[in-house]
Amino acid sequence: MSSRIFYTKPSITGLEQGYAADAVANGWGARCYEYIVRFERDYAAWLGSEHAIATSSCTGALHMGLAALGIGVGDEVILADTNWIATVAPIRHLGATPVFVDVSPDSWCIDVADAERHITPRTRAIIATHIYGNLCDMDALLDLGRRTGVPIIEDAAEAIGTQWQGRRAGSMGLFGTFSFHGTKTLTTGEGGMFVTSDPVLFRTVQTLSNHGRVAGDTRQFWPEVLGFKYKMSNVQAAIGCGQLERIDELVARKRAILAGYRQRLSGLKGVRLNPEPVGTVNGAWMPTAVCDAALGITREQLLAAFEAADIDARVFFHPLSSLPMFEDQPSNVNAWHIPTRAINLPSYHDMEEADIDRVANTLIQVVRGTEEGL
Numbered sequence: 465m466s467s468r469i470f471y472t473k474p475s476i477t478g479l480e481q482g483y484a485a486d487a488v489a490n491g492w493g494a495r496c497y498e499y500i501v502r503f504e505r506d507y508a509a510w511l512g513s514e515h516a517i518a519t520s521s522c523t524g525a526l527h528m529g530l531a532a533l534g535i536g537v538g539d540e541v542i543l544a545d546t547n548w549i550a551t552v553a554p555i556r557h558l559g560a561t562p563v564f565v566d567v568s569p570d571s572w573c574i575d576v577a578d579a580e581r582h583i584t585p586r587t588r589a590i591i592a593t594h595i596y597g598n599l600c601d602m603d604a605l606l607d608l609g610r611r612t613g614v615p616i617i618e619d620a621a622e623a624i625g626t627q628w629q630g631r632r633a634g635s636m637g638l639f640g641t642f643s644f645h646g647t648k649t650l651t652t653g654e655g656g657m658f659v660t661s662d663p664v665l666f667r668t669v670q671t672l673s674n675h676g677r678v679a680g681d682t683r684q685f686w687p688e689v690l691g692f693k694y695k696m697s698n699v700q701a702a703i704g705c706g707q708l709e710r711i712d713e714l715v716a717r718k719r720a721i722l723a724g725y726r727q728r729l730s731g732l733k734g735v736r737l738n739p740e741p742v743g744t745v746n747g748a749w750m751p752t753a754v755c756d757a758a759l760g761i762t763r764e765q766l767l768a769a770f771e772a773a774d775i776d777a778r779v780f781f782h783p784l785s786s787l788p789m790f791e792d793q794p795s796n797v798n799a800w801h802i803p804t805r806a807i808n809l810p811s812y813h814d815m816e817e818a819d820i821d822r823v824a825n826t827l828i829q830v831v832r833g834t835e836e837g838l
């Protein structure tokens with residue numbers, strides 16, 4: 465009797481448990497920031513960024529970063545229509561206007577030419593979300609940023625372990641953000657990280673993140689500006705320290721699972737998995753299968769087949785512009801069409817080869833079944 469295959473599950477070992485237990489027992493009073501300081505320092509060093517600020521979520525990190533750039537009412541921020549709601553919510557919370565552009569059919573990430581077409585005098589930032597671990601075209605984006613003066617921001621929540629020419633995703637834009645939600649490759653339960661190599665931006669976000677209190681200010685309880693409260697706790701940071709020591713192992717397993725799917729599905733025409741173009745390393749957060757339109761396979765067929773096989777089926781992100789709080793923008797054809805013929809595949813650390821077989825075979829049967837029906 466085989467059991468249900470979950471799409472995600474964290475990998476927590478004695479290392480994380482030991483640090484967490486230490487933080488719970490001893491991480492108070494004078495030692496209440498020890499794990500936070502260590503997690504921020506080690507994360508920045510691992511990523512190749514000058515500064516890191518641990519937060520309670522990636523959403524909070526984005527909110528503070530956008531606020532630090534002075535983005536507000538009347539400003540526009542460009543982002544891909546294919547995104548999680550967390551990437552757009554802070555834009556709206558600041559009173560600014562999100563501008564949704566289409567994605568490339570190859571990377572499922574922001575279409576840089578479409579982003580350029582949507583730049584106006586009000587554009588204050590472009591958010592590059594590395595979807596499912598796939599890298600945005602960073603050379604083209606950074607070049608666009610240089611030509612227009614518009615900052616490029618990386619939402620790297622899904623791209624821990626992803627690289628471009630040896631540089632890690634999240635370290636290339638003006639700032640980057642990460643999520644350590646329970647479904648992400650590195651987890652602290654809930655949590656996130658703001659990273660930047662810009663000293664001024666770092667100090668601004670540091671102040672914002674502490675309710676507007678300036679670091680080093682000797683006055684007690686003196687907020688200089690209105691800030692935020694998006695801090696990570698010491699106990700969460702302790703778990704993060706353990707996970708960060710294991711980051712190479714965690715990413716390697718994600719990549720091995722994606723490679724396992726790639727190998728098993730290699731004979732299947734018309735089904736694409738997360739790409740890994742020359743010069744990139746894909747962190748493979750979420751292995752995803754996209755069927756060519758010509759196959760005629762629908763998301764509903766895929767969901768039904770996975771459910772019948774007792775496998776978690778997770779839908780490809782709905783286009784943000786299709787959600788109730790925004791206006792439909794079906795002209796973003798790739799963002800609107802890809803999700804109707806795609807599915808995320810399970811990829812948790814302790815997944816066994818037999819589980820990968822079962823998922824791959826389920827997908828193969830749907831595709832072969834459709835071919836026979838033609």
Ligand SMILES: *Cc1c(COP(=O)(O)O)cnc(C)c1O
Nearest residue numbers: 521522523548550621622643645
């Ligand atoms: C998970 C995720 C977030 C949100 O992270 P939280 O830590 O839950 O705020 C933001 N952006 C993307 C692309 C994500 O996948």
